[in-house]
Amino acid sequence: MSHHAEEAVAADGERSRSQPGTTARPEGAARRRTGLFVAVLLGALAAVPPLSMDMYLPALPQVAGGLDANATLVQLTLTACLTGMALGQLVVGPMSDRWGRRGPLLVGLAVYVAACVACAFAPGAEVLVACRLLQGLAGSAGVVIARAVVRDLYDGLAMARFFSTLLLISSIAPIVAPVIGAQVLRLTTWRGIFLILAAIGAALGVLVWRALPETLPARRRQSGGVRQALWIMRGLLADRVFAGYLMVNGFAYGALFSYIAASPFVVQEVYGASPQTFSLLFGLNSFGLMLTGQLNGKVLVGRVALDKVLGCGLALLAVAGAALLAVTLGGVGGAGTVPLAAGLFVMISALGLILPNTSALALMRTPHAAGSASALIGTSCFLVGAIASSAVALAGKDTAVPMALVQCASALAAVVAFVTVCRPGRRAAGAPRG
Numbered sequence: 001m002s003h004h005a006e007e008a009v010a011a012d013g014e015r016s017r018s019q020p021g022t023t024a025r026p027e028g029a030a031r032r033r034t035g036l037f038v039a040v041l042l043g044a045l046a047a048v049p050p051l052s053m054d055m056y057l058p059a060l061p062q063v064a065g066g067l068d069a070n071a072t073l074v075q076l077t078l079t080a081c082l083t084g085m086a087l088g089q090l091v092v093g094p095m096s097d098r099w100g101r102r103g104p105l106l107v108g109l110a111v112y113v114a115a116c117v118a119c120a121f122a123p124g125a126e127v128l129v130a131c132r133l134l135q136g137l138a139g140s141a142g143v144v145i146a147r148a149v150v151r152d153l154y155d156g157l158a159m160a161r162f163f164s165t166l167l168l169i170s171s172i173a174p175i176v177a178p179v180i181g182a183q184v185l186r187l188t189t190w191r192g193i194f195l196i197l198a199a200i201g202a203a204l205g206v207l208v209w210r211a212l213p214e215t216l217p218a219r220r221r222q223s224g225g226v227r228q229a230l231w232i233m234r235g236l237l238a239d240r241v242f243a244g245y246l247m248v249n250g251f252a253y254g255a256l257f258s259y260i261a262a263s264p265f266v267v268q269e270v271y272g273a274s275p276q277t278f279s280l281l282f283g284l285n286s287f288g289l290m291l292t293g294q295l296n297g298k299v300l301v302g303r304v305a306l307d308k309v310l311g312c313g314l315a316l317l318a319v320a321g322a323a324l325l326a327v328t329l330g331g332v333g334g335a336g337t338v339p340l341a342a343g344l345f346v347m348i349s350a351l352g353l354i355l356p357n358t359s360a361l362a363l364m365r366t367p368h369a370a371g372s373a374s375a376l377i378g379t380s381c382f383l384v385g386a387i388a389s390s391a392v393a394l395a396g397k398d399t400a401v402p403m404a405l406v407q408c409a410s411a412l413a414a415v416v417a418f419v420t421v422c423r424p425g426r427r428a429a430g431a432p433r434g
Contacts, residue, residue: 056078
């Protein structure tokens with residue numbers, strides 16, 4: 001990485017912020033780096049959380065048997081990882097605002113690799129829960145700094161489009177991760193999955209070290225300590241509209257993570273599917289998420305107001321949640337796998353219209369503290385996700401009703417937050433912002 005590349009990227013970031021809705025256009029080597037390569041690398045970093053969870057999903061029943069632990073304790077390994085990712089972003093986000101993006105990201109990836117190795121050699125379920133917590137804390141650096149880098153380089157509609165591109169790239173992980181995990185289980189035990197994750201983390205660290213420019217120049221970094229970071233976050237949360245999008249994003253992730261935590265047991269043990277069938281269904285749902293994300297970025301953004309697209313996505317999410325609850329309450333045996341799979345496909349696909357737009361709409365309001373704002377967005381996602389996954393874990397694995405109930409409640413809560421807190425109609429009519 002050259003000094004000139006860093007300066008070009010930093011200068012371009014300033015131009016993009018002064019011209020909302022434009023796309024960053026650095027020259028020479030920096031321009032190439034902020035094109036496809038940086039998009040792929042940021043997408044890969046944003047994919048660290050789904051990789052950490054989804055590759056591991058087909059192995060959950062095997063982990064329970066191998067460590068002689070019940071399903072509730074094994075599902076708590078997912079909750080621990082989610083909790084770590086939620087709390088870690090509150091630390092890494094402000095750190096990246098103060099010391100730049102590269103340093104905290106490299107440290108986070110190094111600790112992530114060590115945590116993955118520790119998970120691979122965990123002797124019991126309790127130790128695995130602790131190692132997964134550390135894995136989540138360290139893995140949070142990838143996703144929070146990826147969002148902050150996007151905010152450094154883009155603004156307005158260009159940022160919304162880039163988030164959709166980021167979703168496309170990071171959506172590949174949920175498609176392939178369960179399939180890879182299922183195939184790894186044919187060759188070795190669940191411990192091999194964590195060694196593969198360690199190798200992926202190490203490869204990302206090398207790429208960041210060698211090729212990712214610093215996008216936050218020294219003159220724009222925050223100079224204060226913990227107190228100032230907390231003060232900045234307090235100011236962000238005082239913005240009602242920003243807080244509203246935070247809530248919408250968090251509740252949408254509640255529906256997603258209840259699906260992630262419960263579906264391995266629901267599909268494989270309640271409905272009797274094989275790990276390979278589960279991985280294919282999971283990949284199909286992720287493919288739907290990828291398609292709607294691209295519909296959002298390539299077709300809708302710039303033609304339809306972001307709030308309207310978000311509202312349509314939330315309506316689909318709520319309808320799918322209600323349908324899933326009706327299907328599961330109607331009796332698992334009589335309903336069959338197809339109605340459940342169809343409802344889950346619509347629900348996960350709807351997130352492609354929700355997640356990029358909530359992130360973009362929230363970050364548009366926070367150009368002065370992208371790292372801290374990204375941390376709050378990520379924390380809301382994973383904190384609500386951890387609560388949702390805990391709720392379905394504590395309810396047991398013998399029925400699909402708890403999963404559907406949490407999904408339906410999360411979808412309705414997201415709709416209520418959008419209508420009552422964000423209040424897009426009033427803002428469009430000229431009501432005060434914030």
